[in-house]
Amino acid sequence: MNFFRTKTFVAVLLLCAGALNAQQQPPTPQLLSIFPAGGQVGTSVEVAITEQSELEFADQLIFSHPGIQALAKMRETSRFFPQPVRLRNAFVVTIAPNVPPGTYEVRAQCEYGLSNPRRFVVGNQKEILEAEPNDTFDKATPLDRNSN
Secondary structure: OHHHHHHHHHHHHHHHHHHHHHHOOOOOOEEEEEEOOEEEOOOEEEEEEEEEEOOOOOOEEEEOOOOEEEEEEEEOOOOOOOOOEEEEEEEEEEEOOOOOOEEEEEEEEEOOEEOOOEEEEEEOOEOOOOOOOOOOHHHOOOOOOOEO
């Protein structure tokens, strides 16, 4: 009878140790989406991390092509904020003129490490974002012929 109590005690102890070990793991940052997910060669575009998990405050964006660089977007100074302040998960991405059009990877870095990769598309045509209101024909966002 003592043998079974000891075995049960050891089993419970191992389960508790496994649960404690699982709780001590650092969170895994996940980049789910960014917007916009691309830009034109030779331009800069404001990019925001729109969905994330365990990625509360990304320090930087890292791209698979060295010609694509991101700087944190700063809040403009004002009477109430005389010093520039970093905006949360907002970046200005600069795409060099020598970056070939294509699909590249982007990862976010935070205090927990690097996130999973997401796609960032670089094109050679002008990118246009819709502007509200645009629910009727007379208020539609105008498009150039050579744009995406």
